[in-house]
Amino acid sequence: MKTDDLAGRIRQARELIAPAIxxxxxxxxxxxxxxxxxxxxxxxxxxxxxxSVRPELDYADRS
Amino acid sequence: xxxxxxxxxxxxxxxSLFWNQATETMPRARLDALHLHRLQGLARYAYDYSPFYxxxxxxxxxxxxxxRTLEDFKRKVPITDKSEFIQLQQESPPYGPTLALPExxxxxxxxxxxxxxxxxxxxxxxxxxxxxxxSWVYGWWGLGIRPADTLxxxxxxxxxxxxWSAYWGARRLxxxxxxxxxxxxxxxxxxxxxxxxxxxxxxxxFALRMAAVAAEMGVDLVNSSIKYTxxxxxxxxxxxxxxxxAIERAWGAKAGELLGIAEVDAMAPGCPNGDxxxxxxxxxxxxxxxxxxxxxxxxxxxGENIVTxxxxxxxxxxxxxxxxxxxxxxxxxxxxxxxxxxxxxxxRTDFMVTVRGTNVYQTAVENILAEVPGVSMHYELVLTRxxxxxxxxxRFEPEKSITDKRSLWEEAGKEAAERIHKSLHVRLNVVPVExxxxxxxxxxxxxxxxxxxxxxxxxxxx
Numbered sequence: 001m002k003t004d005d006l007a008g009r010i011r012q013a014r015e016l017i018a019p020a021i022x023x024x025x026x027x028x029x030x031x032x033x034x035x036x037x038x039x040x041x042x043x044x045x046x047x048x049x050x051x052s053v054r055p056e057l058d059y060a061d062r063s
Numbered sequence: 064x065x066x067x068x069x070x071x072x073x074x075x076x077x078x079s080l081f082w083n084q085a086t087e088t089m090p091r092a093r094l095d096a097l098h099l100h101r102l103q104g105l106a107r108y109a110y111d112y113s114p115f116y117x118x119x120x121x122x123x124x125x126x127x128x129x130x131r132t133l134e135d136f137k138r139k140v141p142i143t144d145k146s147e148f149i150q151l152q153q154e155s156p157p158y159g160p161t162l163a164l165p166e167x168x169x170x171x172x173x174x175x176x177x178x179x180x181x182x183x184x185x186x187x188x189x190x191x192x193x194x195x196x197x198s199w200v201y202g203w204w205g206l207g208i209r210p211a212d213t214l215x216x217x218x219x220x221x222x223x224x225x226x227w228s229a230y231w232g233a234r235r236l237x238x239x240x241x242x243x244x245x246x247x248x249x250x251x252x253x254x255x256x257x258x259x260x261x262x263x264x265x266x267x268x269f270a271l272r273m274a275a276v277a278a279e280m281g282v283d284l285v286n287s288s289i290k291y292t293x294x295x296x297x298x299x300x301x302x303x304x305x306x307x308x309a310i311e312r313a314w315g316a317k318a319g320e321l322l323g324i325a326e327v328d329a330m331a332p333g334c335p336n337g338d339x340x341x342x343x344x345x346x347x348x349x350x351x352x353x354x355x356x357x358x359x360x361x362x363x364x365x366g367e368n369i370v371t372x373x374x375x376x377x378x379x380x381x382x383x384x385x386x387x388x389x390x391x392x393x394x395x396x397x398x399x400x401x402x403x404x405x406x407x408x409x410x411r412t413d414f415m416v417t418v419r420g421t422n423v424y425q426t427a428v429e430n431i432l433a434e435v436p437g438v439s440m441h442y443e444l445v446l447t448r449x450x451x452x453x454x455x456x457x458r459f460e461p462e463k464s465i466t467d468k469r470s471l472w473e474e475a476g477k478e479a480a481e482r483i484h485k486s487l488h489v490r491l492n493v494v495p496v497e498x499x500x501x502x503x504x505x506x507x508x509x510x511x512x513x514x515x516x517x518x519x520x521x522x523x524x525x
Contacts, residue, residue, distance in 0.1 A: 003085055038190055046197075046345055048086050048097055053104040054376055056168050056188055057112070 007047050014040050071210040071237050080398075082204040086345055087399050094400065095133060098348045101373060102136050103127070109379045114160035115151060116379065119143075137350050137359060140382045142369065145326070148378070149181050157184045164188055164377045173224035175325045185224055185326045186377040194374035195328055196231025198343045199321065202332025203236060205397075206319040208262055208291055213239040215260035215289075217251045217269060220244070224325035225295050229264050232329070238262075248276040252284075259288035267299035267306055267320065268508045271440050274313035275463075285315030294320040297508055298426060301333055301340060302407040305433035309440065322407050324385055328374045331404055334397055341401040346374040349402065351391055354412045362391045367412055368404070386412045388424070418455050418489050425511060428457065428491070431482050437465050437475030441501045448515040456492040457483075458501070466498045 001009075017037050024030040041055045052058055070077060081087045089097075106127040109116040120126070123141050130136050151159035157172070170189045174182040187195070208214075214233050218226055220242075233240045241260050243251045251273055255263075263270060270292050277284050292314055294300065299320035300307030310318045322331035322340045330347045331340035342349055350359055351366030360366030368385045388410040392403040410424035425444060432438050442459035457479065465471040472495035480493040502509070 035189075038193070042190070042193060042197075046083055046086060048089055048093065048345075050097065050100045053101055053373060054108050054112075056164065056190060056376065057108075 003047055007044060007049050010040050010043050010047075014044075077209075080205075082201045083345075087201065087341075087401060089344075089400055091393070091400055094344055098344070099133055099136075102133070102348060102371060103130055105371065105373065105379065105381065106130050106136070106140065108376070109163060109381055113163040113379055115147075116163075116381065118160070136348075136371075137369075137382070142352075142357070142382050142384060143380065144384045145175075145183055148326075149183050152184050153181070158186055158378060161378050162186060163379050169377055171227070172222065173227055173325060174222040175224070183326055187375075188377045191374055191377055192228075192231050193235070194346055195228045196233075196235045198323070198329035198332060198346055198374070199229050199232030200236045201341075201343060202319055202321045203232070203262075203293065205332065205335040206291055206293070206317060208236070208238070208293070210237040212262050212291070213241060213258075213260040214262045214264050215241045215243060215251075215255055215258070217243045217263060217265040217273065225323055225329075226264065228323070228329050229293075229295070248273055249280065252277045252280060252282055255284075255287055255289065256282065261288055261290045263289050263292040263314065263316070265292070265294060266296040266504075266508065267294040267303075267310060267318075268297065268440060268504065270294065270310050270318075271306075271313065272503055274310075284313060287314070289314050289316045292316050292318045294318065295323050295329065298408065298429060301337060302409075302426070303430060303433045306440065307337065320407070322387075322404065324370075324387075326375070326378070327370055327372045327380060327383065327385070330370065330372075331407070334395060334399070334403060336395070336397050339392070339395075339403045339405045340407050341395070341397075341399045341403050344401045347372055351389060362393050365390050365409060368408075388412060388426075418453055418491065423455060423487060423489055423491075427487055428455070428483060429510070431486055432457065432459065432479055435475060435479040435482060437462050437471055438479055439463070439498075441503075442510070443501055444511050446511065446513045446515050453515065454492070456494060458494050458496050460498050460501055461495055463498070 014037055017033055021030060021033045021037065024033060038055065041051065044051050110120055110127045119141050125139055129139060148161050151161055168188045169186045171187040171192055173185045216226060216229065220227065230240060241258050243254060246254060274284055292310055300310055300318040301320050307318050319333045321329050321333055323329040328343065328346045331342045333340050348371045350369050352358070352369045353360050354367045365388050368387045368389045370380065370383050370385055372380045387408040389404040389408060390406065392405050395403045408426065410426040428444060432442055439460045439462045442457060445456045445458060447454045447456065461472045461475060476493040476495050480491060484490050
């Protein structure tokens, strides 16, 4: 798969997870979802995508 | 019907020569554009969330939006130094105003070894630990280490960032970890014989110490399960070719190393060519500075490595002095475009002593000693003061092959003094000492013993 296509898929996955994190009331499941999103974030970062340098605070800003 | 056994990675990934080819071979123009974007974001973040940076930049009249180019970043962003962080942490422990994230986000605490003075506290967020661990894996993969390998960690953990981060890396690669924990050297050898790991993780001098103890036990490590040794924490096989030869001979294994700085990152994994390290440009932005003028030094010339870490969001480090002297190269035959530091660290700006008008760096002396027949890897550099002069005395243990020929000890010392004089244009006292009389260390080996009066030492060395 080309890098651009791969990055596009990863961005879609993050978009799917974001509302699940926002709507979660279980600390265990929310922590897992945040962990999953962190991995997707790092995949984008390490594909050379121009994204935020502070993903942990991005969540805090949204909640 | 037979089928391939399940594997941690698919075939294409397994066959890759790179941990991440997309970025390890990214063209320079694209890397630089990415750095600019990330540095601008990091500058905004540091200014908004770190009281330390806000105060420092306000005093300098700098706002994050003033950074429009990489040149702006290098020239306008104030240089930072470990001494500032240590002082602020001392005034308001544990981290003072250097912390940029709420305590909620801090998942791990480490400390520097304190070999240059007081230890620096290092807070890490979860993502910091993941990024830091990834830096180890680039070098492991380039050397040939794979998820099926087993890493043996030959050290006590403590708060030492170097090997905690190696553990974080092992988790990323997915290989098996065996911790040597609090075993003594003999215990490590026995554990390796019993558990059959394939990779030794240790400081380079401890790998040699283990080899010496194994020989005393009658164990030939060349026939052990170890296929690779990988090192950090002090000059190793990349910086000192003689060290590589000694380790590879003793273990019958391929030796690798990375250049890391506890508070920054395991930032420069070893080049598979074995002659330098490549800066992990996904985690760190770096440039070289002339320590005397503060100006930038061109590629190919020696300068102080100035770093900005993307892997430290808890305690950001921007334009941070490493005091490491490096020679940058823009290209490498291994195919990586990430900046190469030829020979790893060539010297230290802060472990320099002026002897009879000549600047002498610790590493320069170490490089020469490593090549002198009869001089073992166990030596100390002792700094004293006589009148207006700094004096450096080299105290070394003779190699095992000449321990019973005392006359050869003096000859080895004379040869070392001659070589130092020829290369560095300075005469040092080189004195042999009894075999086994110098201290042995599991972690960082203490080489410098500064016995000069306090006023003649730098602040952090007092």
